[in-house]
Amino acid sequence: MRDLTTLPKAHLHLHFTGSMRQSTLVELAAAHGVRLPAALLDTDAVRVPADARGWFRFQRLYDAARACVRSEADMRRIVREAAEDDATEGSGRLEIQVDPTSYAPFVGGITPALEIVLDEAREATSATGAEVAVVVASSRMRHPLEARTLARLAAGYAGDGPGDVVGFGLSNDERRGDTREFAAAFRIARRAGLAAVPHGGELLGPAHLAEVLDELRPDRLGHGVRAVEDPRLLDRIVSSGIALEVNPASNVSLGIYADDHRVPLRTLVDAGARVALGADDPLLFRSRLVAQYETARTVHAFDDTMLADLARSSIRASRATSATTDRLLAGVDAWLAAPDHGSAPDGSPR
Ligand SMILES: [Zn+2]
Numbered sequence: 001m002r003d004l005t006t007l008p009k010a011h012l013h014l015h016f017t018g019s020m021r022q023s024t025l026v027e028l029a030a031a032h033g034v035r036l037p038a039a040l041l042d043t044d045a046v047r048v049p050a051d052a053r054g055w056f057r058f059q060r061l062y063d064a065a066r067a068c069v070r071s072e073a074d075m076r077r078i079v080r081e082a083a084e085d086d087a088t089e090g091s092g093r094l095e096i097q098v099d100p101t102s103y104a105p106f107v108g109g110i111t112p113a114l115e116i117v118l119d120e121a122r123e124a125t126s127a128t129g130a131e132v133a134v135v136v137a138s139s140r141m142r143h144p145l146e147a148r149t150l151a152r153l154a155a156g157y158a159g160d161g162p163g164d165v166v167g168f169g170l171s172n173d174e175r176r177g178d179t180r181e182f183a184a185a186f187r188i189a190r191r192a193g194l195a196a197v198p199h200g201g202e203l204l205g206p207a208h209l210a211e212v213l214d215e216l217r218p219d220r221l222g223h224g225v226r227a228v229e230d231p232r233l234l235d236r237i238v239s240s241g242i243a244l245e246v247n248p249a250s251n252v253s254l255g256i257y258a259d260d261h262r263v264p265l266r267t268l269v270d271a272g273a274r275v276a277l278g279a280d281d282p283l284l285f286r287s288r289l290v291a292q293y294e295t296a297r298t299v300h301a302f303d304d305t306m307l308a309d310l311a312r313s314s315i316r317a318s319r320a321t322s323a324t325t326d327r328l329l330a331g332v333d334a335w336l337a338a339p340d341h342g343s344a345p346d347g348s349p350r
Pocket of ligand 1: 013015171199222280
């Protein structure tokens with residue numbers, strides 16, 4: 001069994017606040033005089049049922065963590081540490097999701113909030129070797145016109161390299177908001193060449209997921225796991241080449257599935273779906289990127305060849321340039337070819 005931390009991979013589902021190290025959260029809370037809920041100080045993962053109350057509790061904890069991020073320095077630290085942690089775990093490409101609206105009040109607006117994240121993404125790329133690009137995420141909790149404003153902002157920074165905006169997302173409680181009303185924002189994003197990467201198929205099942213497909217025309221889906229409940233819908237996703245950002249620890253923590261065994265990773269892969277494993281919110285789920293690959297190995301019986309395929313799938317589903325993609329894919333080949341020492345996360349031989 002090869003070392004999964006040296007398997008080159010891309011990390012396509014990680015939220016800005018949710019990426020935070022617990023130790024960083026504690027320091028920021030102390031610095032800003034914020035009292036943290038006990039659940040955020042626990043070492044155990046937050047576990048809530050996938051009902052409205054469960055989601056509400058999750059959201060409350062998430063909001064409490066976000067309330068500790070109050071300055072440019074805090075924001076830069078989060079991006080930098082996310083890149084460091086990803087690099088340590090063999091991620092050669094991180095596409096981190098951020099809704100700049102939440103931090104705008106502390107730094108003078110949504111434009112500077114996004115600029116700070118993008119600038120630090122560039123810096124962190126040079127410092128860590130993990131390429132960091134950004135997905136601008138709008139929220140279902142806010143007015144759809146706000147999503148359009150964010151899409152226009154994101155469009156101005158569209159690109160595929162470090163510190164560029166590569167995609168436009170829609171996050172938060174799937175049960176909130178009318179999906180159709182967010183279609184205009186996604187059209188703006190698509191016209192600018194951004195990937196459409198909304199959440200869907202997590203808290204709600206196939207009917208809602210079909211609406212997300214029809215209205216938002218995603219290139220990738222955040223989660224999408226519940227597509228397995230409707231084989232025709234899953235066929236549609238597979239044949240359209242829509243990649244699924246699958247986050248096993250998140251699904252179990254949020255009670256979408258009762259335990260790791262029930263996460264339908266194998267069903268999705270066997271159906272031919274393009275899967276990219278992600279950590280979603282390690283701050284709350286206490287489980288980072290490599291742990292998702294470990295779960296694939298230990299719970300779902302993926303052997304090293306299949307794990308390499310999962311990593312390739314994540315790399316191909318990223319919006320990285322062909323040069324980066326080729327380099328990372330070559331690193332995966334090297335990892336598989338060299339059982340004793342593998343390769344470094346940036347794809348270069350060790
Ligand atoms: Zn998410």
